[in-house]
Amino acid sequence: MDARSQSPRYHFLAFPIVGALLAALPFALHNNYYIGVMVFIGIHTILALGLNLLMGYAGQVSLGHAAFYGIGAYTTAILTTMLKWPPWVGLACAPMVAGLAAYLIGMPTLKLKGHYLAMATLGFGMIVKILFVEYYPLTGGTSGMTGIPPLSLGKLQLVDDRQFYYVVWFFALMLIWVSYNIVESRVGRALRAVHTSEIAAASVGVDIAKYKIQVFVLSGVYSGLAGALYAHYIRFVNPDPFGFMFSIQLVVMVVVGGMASIWGAIAGASAITLLSQVLQRFEDYEVIVFGAILVLVMIYMPQGLTKSIVDLTARRRSAKPSKPEVLP
Amino acid sequence: MTTGAVFLEAHDVTKRFGGLTAVDSVSFTMKLGTIKALIGPNGAGKSTMLNMLSGVYLPTSGRISVRTVDVTGQQAHKFVGLGIARTFQTVQLFGNMTVIENVVMGLHTKCKTGIIQSALRLPSVLREERMVFASAMEHLERVGLADRASELAVNLPYGQQRMLEIARAMASSPEMLMLDEPAAGLSMKETEHLALFVQEIRDSGIGVLVVDHDMRLIMDISDEVVVLDHGKKIAEGTPREVQTNPSVITAYLGEEAGDE
Numbered sequence A: 001m002d003a004r005s006q007s008p009r010y011h012f013l014a015f016p017i018v019g020a021l022l023a024a025l026p027f028a029l030h031n032n033y034y035i036g037v038m039v040f041i042g043i044h045t046i047l048a049l050g051l052n053l054l055m056g057y058a059g060q061v062s063l064g065h066a067a068f069y070g071i072g073a074y075t076t077a078i079l080t081t082m083l084k085w086p087p088w089v090g091l092a093c094a095p096m097v098a099g100l101a102a103y104l105i106g107m108p109t110l111k112l113k114g115h116y117l118a119m120a121t122l123g124f125g126m127i128v129k130i131l132f133v134e135y136y137p138l139t140g141g142t143s144g145m146t147g148i149p150p151l152s153l154g155k156l157q158l159v160d161d162r163q164f165y166y167v168v169w170f171f172a173l174m175l176i177w178v179s180y181n182i183v184e185s186r187v188g189r190a191l192r193a194v195h196t197s198e199i200a201a202a203s204v205g206v207d208i209a210k211y212k213i214q215v216f217v218l219s220g221v222y223s224g225l226a227g228a229l230y231a232h233y234i235r236f237v238n239p240d241p242f243g244f245m246f247s248i249q250l251v252v253m254v255v256v257g258g259m260a261s262i263w264g265a266i267a268g269a270s271a272i273t274l275l276s277q278v279l280q281r282f283e284d285y286e287v288i289v290f291g292a293i294l295v296l297v298m299i300y301m302p303q304g305l306t307k308s309i310v311d312l313t314a315r316r317r318s319a320k321p322s323k324p325e326v327l328p
Numbered sequence B: 001m002t003t004g005a006v007f008l009e010a011h012d013v014t015k016r017f018g019g020l021t022a023v024d025s026v027s028f029t030m031k032l033g034t035i036k037a038l039i040g041p042n043g044a045g046k047s048t049m050l051n052m053l054s055g056v057y058l059p060t061s062g063r064i065s066v067r068t069v070d071v072t073g074q075q076a077h078k079f080v081g082l083g084i085a086r087t088f089q090t091v092q093l094f095g096n097m098t099v100i101e102n103v104v105m106g107l108h109t110k111c112k113t114g115i116i117q118s119a120l121r122l123p124s125v126l127r128e129e130r131m132v133f134a135s136a137m138e139h140l141e142r143v144g145l146a147d148r149a150s151e152l153a154v155n156l157p158y159g160q161q162r163m164l165e166i167a168r169a170m171a172s173s174p175e176m177l178m179l180d181e182p183a184a185g186l187s188m189k190e191t192e193h194l195a196l197f198v199q200e201i202r203d204s205g206i207g208v209l210v211v212d213h214d215m216r217l218i219m220d221i222s223d224e225v226v227v228l229d230h231g232k233k234i235a236e237g238t239p240r241e242v243q244t245n246p247s248v249i250t251a252y253l254g255e256e257a258g259d260e
């Protein structure tokens, strides 16, 4: 038997299945509004994946992840509108800049034991949002930046929602594959080891701080890419989407999807994205609802939505044959 | 590896926790191919000593050298690279991993796969995985746990968890192995098993530093004994010399010899 991992091969089987479903979905959705929602679910999946690696595997929380998302969006916006760089180059630079920002925040804080990263990112998120607003010549202030060019494939400009849908989900699935590879490797094992016993992990030579920083930078890179995709999809950026509220939504996505669950990122991103569509008209109460969800999920489904549902169906199935015995 | 060569030296090592001096100017040397026992009553400072020798604690004063190189103040994760592996007084396994994955963790520093290579699942990554799992299996065979390779480590009975922890430490091919109370909670039979295994490790040229309460085990297998009491080294010598040392008898053996 292959003793290598607890996670069976269906993870790899899931790729073609989920890929085929996602490829077919636009044909079933006739309303462009739903395609737009699916694009956002894709972008949020990328963000949740990165944050999930950080929370579920490095055991650290970021309360300012929206800032890296914003840095990605503004990076490509500035490069493609002011410097007229090609959109794909902007899209490639955005994750690097966001990753560098994560490195600069993570380097001093992740060397310390404890949850300094949460506080550092909280402050960082606020500062970045203020910079977006105040650094008018570069960012356009509160009115934002318009005229961001679309991505294109050869002569084809990807301005249509359906085209962009495929671009976003191509990246999302690729990053699911990448994240899964990392989790099921020497690096992933080291991270899981740190989670159970830091002292034992160090005793076998795991450089704890190094891995925490790497994962944080990686999650910054994911967020930067998500931000750039957002910018080339909406083709307009302003500071609003990149604030504290969205950072919290991201944390809720990860918790709802299930920490340390790669596929859970899609579930969490879908649930929260759809919910926030519904809640949009209650604006001010949104915060309360997300706070309540966070608390309820933590109490009743600490494993997250995906694992809880899987467990529930498994219990149903195993409960059936034993039923007659329970009857008097 | 040359049996008998000095591998590690502790020079006047002291550790204070606030007002408490847990280890007080202790010096000794560790040789390759030798079993050295560190004994003493509860709270004597044995675990604290081990923690300093493996980089978990920074000594308050004093020096630790490995092959005459000063390693005081090195971070804990660097000690494996120096050839030092260890186990813990309270078993510290990676409970949510399988038995074999625990041993694979012991091979961590022998592998090179980084985050980028693993992200892309390059062929070199898969080759390395196959190699480490095969090597881990051999280590499991040595402690008789090969048939439990794919179980979760938490599901092993206590005695097997202790052996697994040793297997994980041995996977890093150390030159020196430090065991903190390896026989605690083991049955008689398991203790005998352990004694044989530790001697086998010694005979392969590795230096073993073992802390334990089981006096019979210690006297049976060790070549040299260091006795700590209230953080101070009160005796050092062969098991026989130590057993007949009057200050040892009053400090430690006295309490327990009565009921043996």
Ligand SMILES: Nc1ncnc2c1ncn2[C@@H]1O[C@H](COP(=O)(O)OP(=O)(O)O)[C@@H](O)[C@H]1O
Binding pocket: B017, B020, B021, B022, B040, B041, B042, B043, B044, B045, B046, B047, B048, B049
């Ligand atoms: N991290 C710590 N903080 C404070 N005191 C400690 C710590 N570790 C050990 N001690 C104290 O140091 C003394 C020696 O402990 P220890 O080395 O665990 O003894 P032993 O292993 O010989 O039983 C004890 O009095 C213990 O309470």
Ligand SMILES: [Mg+2]
Binding pocket: B046, B047, B048, B089
């Ligand atoms: Mg102890």
